[in-house]
Amino acid sequence: MNGMVTLAVLLLAMSLAYRLGRARSLRVAQAAGGVRALHSRPVHYGVLAALWCGVPALVVLLAWAVMGEHVLQSVVAAALPAGWADGMEAFEARVLLDRISAISKGEALAQEGALHALQVQGAAHMAALRQTGQLAVAAVVALLAAGGLWYAYRRIAPALRARNEVETAVRALLAGCSLIAIVTTLGIVLSLLGEAVRFFQFVAPADFFLGTVWEPNFSSADTGAQGGDYGQFGLLPLAWGTLMVSGIALVVAVPTGLMMAIYLAEYAPRGLRSVAKPVIEVLAGIPTIVYGFFALLALGPALHTAGQWLGLEVRAASALTAGVAMGVMIIPFISSLSDDILTQVPRALRDGSYGLGATQSETIVRVVLPAALPGIVGAFLLAASRAIGETMIVVLAAGNSPLLHANPLEAVSTVTLTIVNQLTGDLDFAAPQSLVAFALGLTLFVLTLALNIVALYIVRKYHEQYD
Amino acid sequence: MNNMTEPTAAAPDDDARARLACIRATLARRHARERRFRALGQAAVGFGVLCVVFLFASILYKGVPAFWQAHIAAEVHFDPARIHVPPPPHPHSDETPAQFQERMHRWREQLARAPWEDLLVDALLAHLPPEAAQHRADVARLLTRGERYRVREMLAEDFSLLGKTVALALLADARVDVWYKNAQQANLPDTVRRWAQELRARGALRLQWSSALLMNTDSRASPASAGLAGALVGSLYMMLLVIVLAVPVGVASAIWLEEFAPKNRFTDLIEVNINNLAAVPSILFGLLGAVIFINGLHLPLSAPLVGALVLSLMTLPTIIIATRVSLQAIPGSIRQAALGIGASRVQAVFHHVLPLALPGILTGAIIGVARAIGETAPLLLIGMSAFVSTVPRTPLEPSAALPVQIYLWQGNELRNFFEARASAAILVLLVLMLSLNAFAIWLRKRFERRW
Numbered sequence A: 001m002n003g004m005v006t007l008a009v010l011l012l013a014m015s016l017a018y019r020l021g022r023a024r025s026l027r028v029a030q031a032a033g034g035v036r037a038l039h040s041r042p043v044h045y046g047v048l049a050a051l052w053c054g055v056p057a058l059v060v061l062l063a064w065a066v067m068g069e070h071v072l073q074s075v076v077a078a079a080l081p082a083g084w085a086d087g088m089e090a091f092e093a094r095v096l097l098d099r100i101s102a103i104s105k106g107e108a109l110a111q112e113g114a115l116h117a118l119q120v121q122g123a124a125h126m127a128a129l130r131q132t133g134q135l136a137v138a139a140v141v142a143l144l145a146a147g148g149l150w151y152a153y154r155r156i157a158p159a160l161r162a163r164n165e166v167e168t169a170v171r172a173l174l175a176g177c178s179l180i181a182i183v184t185t186l187g188i189v190l191s192l193l194g195e196a197v198r199f200f201q202f203v204a205p206a207d208f209f210l211g212t213v214w215e216p217n218f219s220s221a222d223t224g225a226q227g228g229d230y231g232q233f234g235l236l237p238l239a240w241g242t243l244m245v246s247g248i249a250l251v252v253a254v255p256t257g258l259m260m261a262i263y264l265a266e267y268a269p270r271g272l273r274s275v276a277k278p279v280i281e282v283l284a285g286i287p288t289i290v291y292g293f294f295a296l297l298a299l300g301p302a303l304h305t306a307g308q309w310l311g312l313e314v315r316a317a318s319a320l321t322a323g324v325a326m327g328v329m330i331i332p333f334i335s336s337l338s339d340d341i342l343t344q345v346p347r348a349l350r351d352g353s354y355g356l357g358a359t360q361s362e363t364i365v366r367v368v369l370p371a372a373l374p375g376i377v378g379a380f381l382l383a384a385s386r387a388i389g390e391t392m393i394v395v396l397a398a399g400n401s402p403l404l405h406a407n408p409l410e411a412v413s414t415v416t417l418t419i420v421n422q423l424t425g426d427l428d429f430a431a432p433q434s435l436v437a438f439a440l441g442l443t444l445f446v447l448t449l450a451l452n453i454v455a456l457y458i459v460r461k462y463h464e465q466y467d
Numbered sequence B: 001m002n003n004m005t006e007p008t009a010a011a012p013d014d015d016a017r018a019r020l021a022c023i024r025a026t027l028a029r030r031h032a033r034e035r036r037f038r039a040l041g042q043a044a045v046g047f048g049v050l051c052v053v054f055l056f057a058s059i060l061y062k063g064v065p066a067f068w069q070a071h072i073a074a075e076v077h078f079d080p081a082r083i084h085v086p087p088p089p090h091p092h093s094d095e096t097p098a099q100f101q102e103r104m105h106r107w108r109e110q111l112a113r114a115p116w117e118d119l120l121v122d123a124l125l126a127h128l129p130p131e132a133a134q135h136r137a138d139v140a141r142l143l144t145r146g147e148r149y150r151v152r153e154m155l156a157e158d159f160s161l162l163g164k165t166v167a168l169a170l171l172a173d174a175r176v177d178v179w180y181k182n183a184q185q186a187n188l189p190d191t192v193r194r195w196a197q198e199l200r201a202r203g204a205l206r207l208q209w210s211s212a213l214l215m216n217t218d219s220r221a222s223p224a225s226a227g228l229a230g231a232l233v234g235s236l237y238m239m240l241l242v243i244v245l246a247v248p249v250g251v252a253s254a255i256w257l258e259e260f261a262p263k264n265r266f267t268d269l270i271e272v273n274i275n276n277l278a279a280v281p282s283i284l285f286g287l288l289g290a291v292i293f294i295n296g297l298h299l300p301l302s303a304p305l306v307g308a309l310v311l312s313l314m315t316l317p318t319i320i321i322a323t324r325v326s327l328q329a330i331p332g333s334i335r336q337a338a339l340g341i342g343a344s345r346v347q348a349v350f351h352h353v354l355p356l357a358l359p360g361i362l363t364g365a366i367i368g369v370a371r372a373i374g375e376t377a378p379l380l381l382i383g384m385s386a387f388v389s390t391v392p393r394t395p396l397e398p399s400a401a402l403p404v405q406i407y408l409w410q411g412n413e414l415r416n417f418f419e420a421r422a423s424a425a426i427l428v429l430l431v432l433m434l435s436l437n438a439f440a441i442w443l444r445k446r447f448e449r450r451w
Helices: A002-032 A042-079 A090-104 A116-155 A162-202 A205-210 A220-226 A236-267 A270-285 A288-309 A319-344 A347-355 A360-389 A392-397 A415-423 A432-466 B002-067 B097-112 B116-125 B130-140 B146-157 B174-181 B190-201 B229-260 B265-278 B282-296 B304-328 B332-340 B345-373 B377-381 B402-410 B415-447
Strands: A214-216 A231-233 B068-077 B165-171 B205-209
Touching: A002 A042, A002 A116, A042 A090, A042 A116, A042 A162, A090 A116, A162 A205, A162 A432, A162 B229, A162 B265, A162 B282, A162 B304, A162 B345, A205 A231, A205 A432, A214 A432, A231 A432, A236 A270, A236 A319, A236 A360, A236 A415, A236 B002, A270 A319, A270 B002, A270 B345, A270 B415, A288 A319, A288 A392, A288 B002, A288 B402, A288 B415, A319 A360, A319 A392, A319 B002, A347 A360, A360 A415, A360 A432, A360 B002, A360 B282, A392 A415, A392 B402, A415 A432, A415 B282, A415 B377, A432 B265, A432 B282, B002 B068, B002 B415, B068 B116, B068 B174, B097 B146, B116 B130, B116 B146, B116 B165, B130 B190, B146 B165, B174 B190, B174 B205, B174 B415, B190 B205, B229 B265, B229 B304, B229 B345, B229 B402, B229 B415, B265 B304, B282 B304, B282 B377, B304 B345, B304 B377, B332 B345, B345 B415, B377 B402, B402 B415
Parallel strands: none
Antiparallel strands: A214 A231, B068 B165, B068 B205
16 A cells, blocks of 8 residues: 555656656757757657666565565564464464564454464554654655755756667666576576476476386375375376377377368369468467366267267276367467468479479379478477467366376376376475476476477578579 | 491480489479478467467366356245344444444344354255254255355345245255266265265255356355355456556557657667566566565455556566557658648657557557556465455455466365366456457457558
């Protein structure tokens, strides 16, 4: 609440600084012979003044908003009578401090019982501290804002290159934004790596990557305390399940998507193309949970019945069900990528083929497709990477049975499915049962990254051929 | 002349005819192959379209009926002889909000002790033969549990109802609903079914449009009144936050990369990195969120804010790529004209290039956001699979999300009932996503410019 008020005041001050800076630039310009004597437009002087007034103060305000409560809590915790946290778990102490925060803000009442006095005392201390803190922050913010404004105001002169300074600030902001993508990648790699390393302190990497049995014990409470048996964490059954499901998906999606792209790019009349293309792309926009739901609800039972007709035992939730559903999901991905690639093949190649008397299909199969092959392989690899990383369809429709077997009609388990299973519910970052999710995630990341890099390399190289 | 040439012409003529026949045969085969190839293409397109049609038809077929639920018409008497509750407290000027909350809380406890179930059962017994009075427990099971809380809330909101009789359509239990719609699928106990049949025969039990699905939050005790309100609000929070967080940052970094970045190894690295990030499986973003936002920064579990942060990071590359494509589509002559009359590069971009590229940027961004709100897997990993029965007031409170709600409902034990409910939730999610997409397409059609 208080922070909001300060923020509003600061924004007001910034707009005031803008007006002051602009007015001053006009005034100094008049002395020097009119607006044309200024290096930059008056607007730039105004923005410069506003930036100097606002940015340093905003940084302080933001720092208080992010860390203020934390600082208050640690100061109050240090001032509480010694030994207050004895016999408490770390999270209980944190809950108590959060409660003290809430009481001091008037959002809650102190609980009855042993902790009543502690809470009241802590809250009173914290309320006093908070008031001081807020006053101090407000003072610092006011000082910075005024100082910044004064500095910028004094500098305004016809020769000041205000536009360049403002634009440097803008560019720095833009460049900062594009660093976020790098930071995200680093964040993914580091967080996966960090937790995976902790997992490998429990389980040897060889046992994980080469193990053929996936049988973790359920909870850390039963076995973890004795430092004993966590169960077996073998990656291979999951990797094999992933391979099976994505293989089936690609078998469904690649021929269908490719034929679709060929028909739409080469044969279909304009009208049909303009209707069918967006309709099929709707498939790409449907959330994967919907595919999973219908795989479980409609596709699984249908495949089961079809299996009975053929005398086969098909499980409703099996690698086949998940694979087919995933295949349907990937079709538009393949077809739109291939479509782009096919339409890029130069007209001259086709004309040459027709000139030699080839039919359209012969031209496509013998001339266009070979020319487009690198791009299509790239699309195939991107689709494979997407299939490997797909989660919700397998969570719902693959059946979750981490056994090593070669029958696609049986239930399987995959890497992504296991990540979800091991990590939903309570997040216990100390037990191998949940840490294994990060080792699995790391495996998944490396796999998809390799596929993506190869695919992007191939696609890029192909682009250069005809440009 | 003819006689002279005939013998010599006969041989090549035969030869030509044979060749022609051969060509005809191969040509027929080649044309047949051509037709087969074309048919294969048509079949592929047909399959794709069929999948779309099947998906939407089955969502509508399964989901729409969930909006019409079995209700029992009854007249509920708010009997002052059985509801012994004083009028609700009003805030005094000399107490803190927390103290008033405390008094309100105590009043609510008193209110909760009134025999709501009995009042409802009495209302139902009016429709039933007299012997039903001996089976009050079975009659009570006709109604979903949430109805007693609804009646209680009616009184809490409007205390003048005390002593009055109100005609209500009471929501029937989930099993009764399934039985009403399809008697074969239901596992309704015979003792309850008997009274349901009785009510149906008298026309008191009938299907009626129910807003429960949209207006209520999820409920375990009362499945028939479980709704999407919490999930919908959670998803809307996340949508807004993703728009606020990911779109400006994505557009800014695309502008820098496309217009200002020097061409060197570092910017190459950023570019490759963004392309790769766009293809990283979404579940890995969930792992990132679990480690950094939950375990590292101690942000609350299942909060829309955390979900939005994760989804923003996930959507960022999509928005950057879309923005770059639409910036590339603006011809260089626009930039050169601006620079030529003395604009700086920043001015050229912000005054001329960006406004022209804006429709394309917005289209790409909206499509990215629409995809983000349909995402499930990363949300499961940051604790959003928890059962939450409140509508979040701020993005920091625990909340459900639409895709996660679908996931939770499809796994519910009351399968027959929740299949339809989950389909209806899918319907709501798709309506949200498709209207975003339609808006994006409209934007593009309305403002797109070809150069």
